[in-house]
Amino acid sequence: MIKRDNHYVPDSYLKRWANVQGKVLTYRVLVPHQNTYEWKPHSPKGIGYHEHLYTRMAVGGETDDIETWFETEFETPAARPLQQAVTDRQLSAEDWRRLIRFLAAQDVRTPAQLVGQLKRWNETLPSLINEVAAEAVQKLEVAKRTGIAFPTADPLENAELFPVRTVIETNADKDGGMLRVEATIGRSMWLWSLKHVLNRTLDVLNNHRWTILLSPPGIEWLTSDNPVVRLNYRDAEDYDFRGGWASPGTVIFMPLSPAHLMYTQIGAKRQLPRGTVAPVELAAQIQQFTVEHAHRYVFGRTANPEVALWRPRTVDSQAFHAEAEQWKTWNPEQSEAEQSLIQHRAQSLR
Numbered sequence: 001m002i003k004r005d006n007h008y009v010p011d012s013y014l015k016r017w018a019n020v021q022g023k024v025l026t027y028r029v030l031v032p033h034q035n036t037y038e039w040k041p042h043s044p045k046g047i048g049y050h051e052h053l054y055t056r057m058a059v060g061g062e063t064d065d066i067e068t069w070f071e072t073e074f075e076t077p078a079a080r081p082l083q084q085a086v087t088d089r090q091l092s093a094e095d096w097r098r099l100i101r102f103l104a105a106q107d108v109r110t111p112a113q114l115v116g117q118l119k120r121w122n123e124t125l126p127s128l129i130n131e132v133a134a135e136a137v138q139k140l141e142v143a144k145r146t147g148i149a150f151p152t153a154d155p156l157e158n159a160e161l162f163p164v165r166t167v168i169e170t171n172a173d174k175d176g177g178m179l180r181v182e183a184t185i186g187r188s189m190w191l192w193s194l195k196h197v198l199n200r201t202l203d204v205l206n207n208h209r210w211t212i213l214l215s216p217p218g219i220e221w222l223t224s225d226n227p228v229v230r231l232n233y234r235d236a237e238d239y240d241f242r243g244g245w246a247s248p249g250t251v252i253f254m255p256l257s258p259a260h261l262m263y264t265q266i267g268a269k270r271q272l273p274r275g276t277v278a279p280v281e282l283a284a285q286i287q288q289f290t291v292e293h294a295h296r297y298v299f300g301r302t303a304n305p306e307v308a309l310w311r312p313r314t315v316d317s318q319a320f321h322a323e324a325e326q327w328k329t330w331n332p333e334q335s336e337a338e339q340s341l342i343q344h345r346a347q348s349l350r
Contacts, residue, residue, distance in 0.1 A: 002055060003064045008110045009048030009225055009299075010075050016086060016257040017223060017301045018044055027298040027307050032320040038313070039303035047297065048225055050111065052331035056191060057338035058160070059346075066191050070105060074198075078102035085212055086257040088275065096210060103254050103262060104202045104245075107228035112295035114190055121185045157196065163188040163341050184341065187334035204246045208264040209271040212256070213278040220258035220301055222287055224294035228254045231289055241293050253286065258301050261286065 017024045023041035054066040081095035082102070091099075107113070163184040183189070215221050230243035231251040243250030248267035255261045261278070264271065272278075278286065291298050291310040298307050 002062050003067050004051055004055075005045075005049045006051070006053035006055065006064075006067050007045075007049040008053060009106070009223075009227065011044040011048070012075065012079065013082075013106075013227075014044040014048055014223075014299060017299050019301050025300045025303050027300070027303075027311075028313065029294060029296050029298070029311060030314045030316065030320055030323070032315075032317040034315050036313075036315075038308065039300075047299075050327055050330070052334075053111070053114075054109075054191065055331060055335075056188060057335050057342060059342060062335070066194070069195075070109065074102050074105040082256060085262075086260045091274075097206060099262060100205045100210065101198075101202060103228055103252075104198060104205055106254060107230070108194055108197055110226050110295065112226040115295075117190055117193065118185060121189065125183055125185060157199070162192045163337070184337045186337055187330075188338050188341070201245065205252075207246075208252075208266055209268065210262060210264045211271050211274045211276070213253075213261045213263050213272060213276055215259050215261070216277050216280050216283050219280070219283050219287065220304075221255040221261050222290050222298055222300045222304060222307070223255040224290055224299060225297040226293055226295045227290075228252065229289050229293045236285075239289075241289075255290065 014024050019025065019041075021041065022043065024044055024047060025039045026042050026047055027039050028036065054070070055062055055064050056066065057063075058065075077098045078101065081091060081098045084091055084095055085099065163186070229252070230241060230245075231239060231253075232241075232243045232247070232249065233239045233251060243252065243266075245252075246266065249265070251263070251265045253261055253263040287304075287306070288310045291307050294311065298311065300307075
């Protein structure tokens with residue numbers, strides 16, 4: 001049975017923000033009309049997901065192997081360390097490693113990151129593909145002229161996910177032809193990039209000094225549908241969320257519960273000891289950055305009136321329904337593109 005509802009924020013994580021009724025209070029950033037409830041209670045399982053976000057087409061049909069991979073490699077291993085962390089118990093080196101892996105997955109698997117990646121790829125990939133194709137043609141011409149075999153590249157990791165097809169069309173007289181490289185920017189490319197990042201570059205996060213900060217009295221950490229913040233901070237009016245996993249000075253944090261927040265500043269010689277109660281001024285900044293960094297939802301155990309000040313809702317019926325329609329057609333459109341690539345590869349092997 002394919003898992004239809006793919007939670008990009010695991011419900012096991014959101015449960016920590018559930019109130020006594022078992023509901024998470026949700027502030028929606030984009031709403032269709034002004035009368036929409038500012039804060040609405042949701043079951044942890046009923047929020048933070050899209051249908052078939054990680055589903056993909058494979059040779060045998062639809063598969064949810066990526067969803068299963070997230071669960072077995074990142075969520076389940078982190079369950080015990082998360083419980084240890086939010087109950088102020090001792091954490092081993094292995095516990096920290098699993099928490100860091102969980103944070104990394106939460107950083108890259110969200111719709112906010114998907115939207116950003118698709119935008120960047122649409123801007124940069126066409127010229128990059130042209131450059132790669134031109135270079136390949138030059139190498140082919142040299143190989144033909146010199147008789148030296150064309151160098152072969154190492155097999156691409158997770159190649160079944162990489163949505164690029166190469167077509168060589170030979171002229172009728174067999175002398176020359178055309179090389180065409182086509183890439184489909186969409187779900188398959190995003191899933192390939194997720195596996196690449198989490199398999200290849202995740203370990204750099206283990207090099208940092210991590211701590212867990214406690215919220216001060218009267219403040220509960222909020223979280224969002226884009227919960228990992230990578231902050232480049234220069235002053236209160238000059239900051240951005242484009243920090244890297246290995247960028248000196250970047251602050252990375254993710255709330256673990258209303259009282260606990262995982263935190264590091266890359267390259268800092270000193271880190272606040274675990275269990276330090278965050279100063280009120282720092283806590284207020286963290287809350288503001290969490291809200292500003294949200295994509296479509298802010299989550300809390302209680303309705304926080306300051307959220308509307310930091311992030312006023314966008315009231316736009318047209319944009320709201322257009323986005324809903326995009327998610328409605330997401331799986332059919334992406335599945336069609338993925339199936340087309342599978343058929344092309346099958347034909348090329350005949």
